[in-house]
Amino acid sequence: MVELTVNGCPVRMPVGATLLEAVQAAGVELPTLCYHPGLSPYGACRLCMVMITRPRRALVASCTYPVEDGLAVETEAPEAVTARRLALESLLSRCPQSDVIREMAANEGVTTSRFGAPPPERADELCVLCGLCVRVCREAIGAAAISFIGRGMERRVGTPFDVQSDACIGCGACAEICPTGAIQIEDRGNKRILHTWNTTVELHACPECGCFFAPEPTSFLMDMLPEAEEVWALCPACRRRLAAQRWVEQGRLLFETRSNYECE
Amino acid sequence: MRVHTRSDLESLGAVGLAAIYPSRLKVSVGMATCGLAAGAEAVYRTLHDEALAYGLDMTLVSTGCLGYCQVEPLVDVRMPGRGRVLYARVTPERARELIAALATGELPAEGALATIPEEGLPPLEGLPSLEELPFYAKQHKVILRNSGWIAPTKLEEYVAQGGYGGLARALELPPQAVVDEVTRSGLRGRGGGGFPTGRKWQTCRDAPGAPRYIICNGDEGDPGAYMDRTVLESDPYSVIEGMVIGGYAVGAHEGYVYVRDEYPLAVERVTQAVSRAEEVGLLGKNILGSGFDFAVRVVRGAGAFVCGEETALIASIEGGMGEPRPKPPYPALQGLWGCPTVINNVKTWASVSAILAHGADWYQAIGVEGNTGTVVFSLVGKVANTGLVEVPLGITLHEMIYEIGGGGRDGKAVKAVQTGGPSGGCLPARLFHLPIDYETLTEAGSIMGSGGMVVMDEDTCMVDVARYFLRFTMDESCGKCTPCREGTRHMYRILTRIVEGQGTPEDIVLLEQIATWVKGAALCGLGQTAPNPVLSTLRYFRDEYEAHVRERRCPAGVCRALIQLVIRSELCIGCGICKRECPVGAISGQNKKPHVIDPSLCTRCRLCHDACPEGAIEIVR
Numbered sequence: 001m002v003e004l005t006v007n008g009c010p011v012r013m014p015v016g017a018t019l020l021e022a023v024q025a026a027g028v029e030l031p032t033l034c035y036h037p038g039l040s041p042y043g044a045c046r047l048c049m050v051m052i053t054r055p056r057r058a059l060v061a062s063c064t065y066p067v068e069d070g071l072a073v074e075t076e077a078p079e080a081v082t083a084r085r086l087a088l089e090s091l092l093s094r095c096p097q098s099d100v101i102r103e104m105a106a107n108e109g110v111t112t113s114r115f116g117a118p119p120p121e122r123a124d125e126l127c128v129l130c131g132l133c134v135r136v137c138r139e140a141i142g143a144a145a146i147s148f149i150g151r152g153m154e155r156r157v158g159t160p161f162d163v164q165s166d167a168c169i170g171c172g173a174c175a176e177i178c179p180t181g182a183i184q185i186e187d188r189g190n191k192r193i194l195h196t197w198n199t200t201v202e203l204h205a206c207p208e209c210g211c212f213f214a215p216e217p218t219s220f221l222m223d224m225l226p227e228a229e230e231v232w233a234l235c236p237a238c239r240r241r242l243a244a245q246r247w248v249e250q251g252r253l254l255f256e257t258r259s260n261y262e263c264e
Numbered sequence: 265m266r267v268h269t270r271s272d273l274e275s276l277g278a279v280g281l282a283a284i285y286p287s288r289l290k291v292s293v294g295m296a297t298c299g300l301a302a303g304a305e306a307v308y309r310t311l312h313d314e315a316l317a318y319g320l321d322m323t324l325v326s327t328g329c330l331g332y333c334q335v336e337p338l339v340d341v342r343m344p345g346r347g348r349v350l351y352a353r354v355t356p357e358r359a360r361e362l363i364a365a366l367a368t369g370e371l372p373a374e375g376a377l378a379t380i381p382e383e384g385l386p387p388l389e390g391l392p393s394l395e396e397l398p399f400y401a402k403q404h405k406v407i408l409r410n411s412g413w414i415a416p417t418k419l420e421e422y423v424a425q426g427g428y429g430g431l432a433r434a435l436e437l438p439p440q441a442v443v444d445e446v447t448r449s450g451l452r453g454r455g456g457g458g459f460p461t462g463r464k465w466q467t468c469r470d471a472p473g474a475p476r477y478i479i480c481n482g483d484e485g486d487p488g489a490y491m492d493r494t495v496l497e498s499d500p501y502s503v504i505e506g507m508v509i510g511g512y513a514v515g516a517h518e519g520y521v522y523v524r525d526e527y528p529l530a531v532e533r534v535t536q537a538v539s540r541a542e543e544v545g546l547l548g549k550n551i552l553g554s555g556f557d558f559a560v561r562v563v564r565g566a567g568a569f570v571c572g573e574e575t576a577l578i579a580s581i582e583g584g585m586g587e588p589r590p591k592p593p594y595p596a597l598q599g600l601w602g603c604p605t606v607i608n609n610v611k612t613w614a615s616v617s618a619i620l621a622h623g624a625d626w627y628q629a630i631g632v633e634g635n636t637g638t639v640v641f642s643l644v645g646k647v648a649n650t651g652l653v654e655v656p657l658g659i660t661l662h663e664m665i666y667e668i669g670g671g672g673r674d675g676k677a678v679k680a681v682q683t684g685g686p687s688g689g690c691l692p693a694r695l696f697h698l699p700i701d702y703e704t705l706t707e708a709g710s711i712m713g714s715g716g717m718v719v720m721d722e723d724t725c726m727v728d729v730a731r732y733f734l735r736f737t738m739d740e741s742c743g744k745c746t747p748c749r750e751g752t753r754h755m756y757r758i759l760t761r762i763v764e765g766q767g768t769p770e771d772i773v774l775l776e777q778i779a780t781w782v783k784g785a786a787l788c789g790l791g792q793t794a795p796n797p798v799l800s801t802l803r804y805f806r807d808e809y810e811a812h813v814r815e816r817r818c819p820a821g822v823c824r825a826l827i828q829l830v831i832r833s834e835l836c837i838g839c840g841i842c843k844r845e846c847p848v849g850a851i852s853g854q855n856k857k858p859h860v861i862d863p864s865l866c867t868r869c870r871l872c873h874d875a876c877p878e879g880a881i882e883i884v885r
Contacts, residue, residue: 043590046746046785059784064590079784083747086781090750114774115754129743148585148743151568153753155743 004071019062019073020048028075031084031104033091033179034130035063039139045130046087047104051077059083081108089113091128098126098180126182129155133174133183143167146174146197159197170194170201170215187212206235208242266545268553270432273423276544280424284414285342285382289322289366291315292340294412296329296497297490297529298651302336303355310356311339314363322366328498330412331652332399335377338412342380343371347388352377399649402668404630404656406638407454407491407614411498411652417536419544422501428546430620434509435554442513443469446616449624450636455481455572455609456684456713457789458702461616464606467596469514471604478511478519479600479607482534483577485524485569486685487736489716491640492610494652496523496530499614500537504560506613508551509620511558514606519558522577524565535562569740572714573788574599574607576742587742588788609714611640632658635701639712645682645719646673653717655700662696665719676721680804684713686733686740687793689800690726709800711793725822726805727812730797731759737794748791751782755798765825767813776802821883824868828884833858835880842872842881 001012006026013022018041023030033045043064050062054072059079074080088105093115095101105111118125131148134157138144145168149158159165170192175183184195190212193200203212204219213235222232231239267273293299293308308326315322330338335352339362342348349371351362358375365372371388379391387393394400405411414421422428434442447462468476480503484492495503507519521538523531538560541547549557563581570576571586578600580586599605608616615637619627628636635657641664643653648670655664665671665678672678680690683700689710691698698704702712720729738752758775761767779795779802786792802809811817818826831842831851836858843851843859850866853859861872861881873881 041590043787044745046787049785061590061785061787066592082777083781083785086751086778087746087785090746090754093754094750114770115750116757128746129749131744148587150743151570152739152741152743152749155749 002067002069004067004069004073006073007075008072013067015067017067019050019052019060019065019067019071022067023048023050023062023073023075030062030075031088031108032063033104033128034132036132036136036177039132039135042131042135045091045128047084049080049083049087050075051080053077084108085110090115094118094122095125095128095180097124098128100180101128126180127157128180128182129157130179131157132177132179133157136173136177141169141171141173143169143171145169145199157196159199162198165197165199168194168197168199168201169217170199170203171218204233206233206238208234208238211235211237267428268545270552273428273432273552276420277423280414280418280420280422283418284421284424286323287344289320289344290325290342291322291366292325292327292342294328294330294336294338294340295326296412296494297527298329298333298494299336299338300529302333302353304337306356307337307339307354307359310359311363314360318363318367320363320367325415327414328411328416329494329652331403331408331494331654332377332649333651334649338377340380340412341366341371342382342385343369344385346371347385348380348382349388349391350377350380350394351375398670399651399653399668402659402663403654404638405654406618406627406630407495407502407611407640408498408652408654409618410502411494414499416498416500416533417540419501419537419540419546422499426621427501427617428505428552430617430622431505431508431512431546432552434512434620435552435556439469439513439515442509442620445624446513446619449619449627450631450634451612451615451619451627452635452637452702453608454611454615454639454714456711456715458712461608461612464596464608465510465514467594468516468604468606471597473602473604474515475518475603476514476516477600477603477605478507478514478516479574479577479581479595479605480507480519480521480610480613481572481574481577481607482521482523482527482530482610483565483572484527484610484714485572485740486714486716488644488718489642489685489714491642491652491715493527493530495610495614495640496521496527496534500530500534501541502614502617503534503610504537504541504547504613506616507560508547508558509616510606510608510613512554512556514604516606517557517559519560520581520600521560521562522565522571522581523562524567524571526567531562531564538562568742569736570742570788570790573790575788577607578605585742587744588790590787611715631656632699632701634703639700639715641683641715641717643669643717643719645717646676646678646721646724647671647719648673657701658699660697660699661691664700664717665696669719672719672721676723678719678721679724680720680726682710682718682720682729682733682797683716684711684793684796685716686736687711687790687796688713688716689796690720690729690804691800692804695804709803710796713793723820723822725763725818725820726801726808727759727762727818728820728822730801731756731763733797734759734794737790741791741794745785745787745791747782747786748788748794751778751786752794754778755782755795759798762809762812763818763823763825765812765816765823767809769810769813772802772806772809772813817885819885821885826885827868828863829861829866829868829870829873830882830884831859831861832880832882833860835878837878837880839877841875841877845871845875847871 030048041064048062051074052058093113145165202216339351378394379388451461452458576586576588595605743749779798838856
């Protein structure tokens with residue numbers, strides 16, 4: 001364990017933890033966009049900037065900085081506050097349509113951006129390039145279907161050559177994790193259309209009720225699950241119904257075999 | 265032949281010595297990229313054909329760069345018994361005359377730049393020696409010690425100049441002693457950061473985990489800088505030798521030379537050098553009979569400026585996108601494939617081989633306390649002498665610009681110098697008394713960087729300069745972190761407004777805020793230094809910004825939107841040259857009568873201004 005202070009409060013953290021975790025443990029909230037506890041730290045949005053005041057002053061991104069014994073961290077140092085505000089001001093200028101960014105900026109006292117509007121072709125931009133979708137796809141799902149393309153202002157996320165991805169399993173984790181709702185996914189009939197990735201996957205139909213409920217490319221998961229395939233081939237509603245039926249049957253069986261039913 | 269022992273090295277060196285100093289006439293042509301760009305290839309071909317035609321008994325070789333790039337193509341003629349002369353700005357025509365003269369046993373004086381003094385050769389009357397030329401007088405060559413003097417890929421010649429003496433010595437020492445020697449020399453990273461090389465090596469050596477790796481960073485991308493290119497093109501073995509020494513010191517058996525693909529000649533020469541070193545056993549298993557193995561691979565960079573940043577470079581070697589990652593952990597602990605890695609610049613490696621050959625004390629005596637050794641700068645811009653300059657650390661900017669550089673070009677006053685490439689800062693003439701060292705330059709708002717030095721004169725608009733460099737860093741930003749991606753773009757937009765005469769005083773305030781933010785909050789070193797051109801020009805040339813936004817005036821007369829071209833009728837002789845030059849037909853007037861420019865058509869391209877034989881066209885600021 002290492003001991004450090006956050007805004008003067010002592011905090012004990014395990015070795016390997018980050019400053020952001022220490023700040024959160026101290027009950028202080030910092031805005032973040034590219035951070036997710038389940039994914040590797042990335043340090044791109046630069047929103048979680050804090051000031052280290054001991055042993056020497058340094059403005060750092062708390063999500064990637066490891067805790068050290070004796071560090072003193074100030075979250076409200078003027079440099080840190082300015083850095084957070086300017087980052088939000090620039091993101092507000094990039095994505096003026098994003099409610100999430102507007103709210104985040106307002107929380108830090110930023111309501112307008114002096115940076116001007118985005119160019120017309122990017123007027124409805126919602127992506128802040130936090131990279132959560134890229135990392136969740138690679139690290140958590142293991143598909144690595146999307147990645148960054150281009151550099152500087154041309155940087156964006158996409159599938160290779162912007163065409164239908166063979167690697168995408170249509171799980172939708174990217175859309176789920178996206179903080180600004182920039183990823184468009186729609187289920188239409190037996191298709192799941194991942195508009196943002198120019199990719200469409202087939203949906204699996206429930207053999208019981210016929211409803212479409214899971215992307216076909218995820219069916220390999222069935223082999224990895226403990227129960228027999230027929231259970232997992234069902235949609236969640238049918239699966240629940242089946243489970244309930246079994247419970248009822250088992251209960252009846254139990255009741256019939258024991259004339260005097262005792263519940264323990 | 266395989267080299268196993270020191271005596272094998274000596275016999276290899278003897279072969280090289282005979283090649284460098286043959287008993288017959290030898291003509292060397294500088295054919296690094298600078299020479300080739302100046303037409304060295306045609307000169308070489310002419311020399312070859314003419315020598316054949318005359319039946320001249322002569323050795324013709326292509327060498328690397330001597331540093332004085334402005335006067336390329338350079339031809340070095342060595343005539344045993346007569347002397348040795350360096351000819352400058354040689355054209356095929358001059359080459360023909362030269363061979364004709366040489367055929368009569370004469371060393372012509374025409375076109376001669378200097379004599380190269382050499383033991384056993386008589387001195388030549390009336391010619392300065394090379395070291396006396398102002399351009400060379402203050403230089404001290406360590407990194408560029410062989411550059412231009414040997415055939416770059418001839419291992420024998422490198423060995424003849426003392427090459428591989430450093431490795432031979434290192435392999436006789438325990439590895440820790442090699443690290444200590446480098447630490448004691450005071451060598452600091454020549455890629456720009458200036459981190460003590462010995463300390464980096466020690467960290468890597470002490471780091472748990474194996475294997476370890478050595479990387480040579482040759483991804484030089486600064487506009488106007490070509491030091492690393494020259495070293496790789498002109499003396500590749502000095503770098504490879506340094507890497508083997510580093511590998512031995514930290515316990516690595518594999519090294520990578522990362523060169524950008526825009527340097528085809530450097531890639532070619534370093535690749536050749538690697539295979540030649542493998543051939544004789546100076547790379548591979550059991551080097552010099554020491555039992556130490558080391559292999560080198562050449563990796564070509566695909567041309568992203570950001571790959572010069574060490575973590576991005578490592579990602580690129582691994583096959584990933586060239587993007588920096590946060591540090592710590594530093595590469596010395598977790599580098600290539602997550603293993604301890606020493607990554608140093610080309611010039612650092614070339615210094616290492618010299619340090620091990622001559623000892624730490626020798627190196628320490630060069631330069632000043634805390635900043636020992638030499639640095640290479642590419643001195644370019646509005647300065648009389650341009651080229652590659654290697655100087656001991658601690659010499660002043662004044663010595664650099666006025667003594668070596670010869671001051672402003674065409675007698676113009678030098679206004680500022682930009683050190684450290686696109687992410688360096690612009691220092692004003694009143695600070696030219698400052699010594700060139702890592703700390704002083706950083707304190708003054710610039711950086712040592714990898715060694716670009718761009719001189720600017722009175723005709724340079726500092727706002728325009730800041731915008732030029734911002735354009736570069738904006739285009740080259742990888743886009744990963746918000747401050748660098750968004751910040752450089754907004755700074756560029758503001759600077760564009762200012763040079764177009766649309767700027768406001770609030771713009772300057774916002775510009776300064778964004779620049780300070782990017783410097784403090786960007787993820788990697790490149791982002792953190794990207795605002796330096798803005799911050800340093802705001803610090804030293806704020807009056808120029810103010811003139812742009814408050815008076816709508818560009819004091820240097822550069823920004824097109826803020827100047828007007830006017831023909832002074834009392835000077836105009838009505839020759840009509842300006843009228844012919846004008847691409848938009850904005851100039852009218854009768855023959856032999858004063859002409860006039862229509863400001864509504866004029867695009868301020870200045871072609872008329874540059875063409876007017878009478879200097880009658882004035883730039884109204």
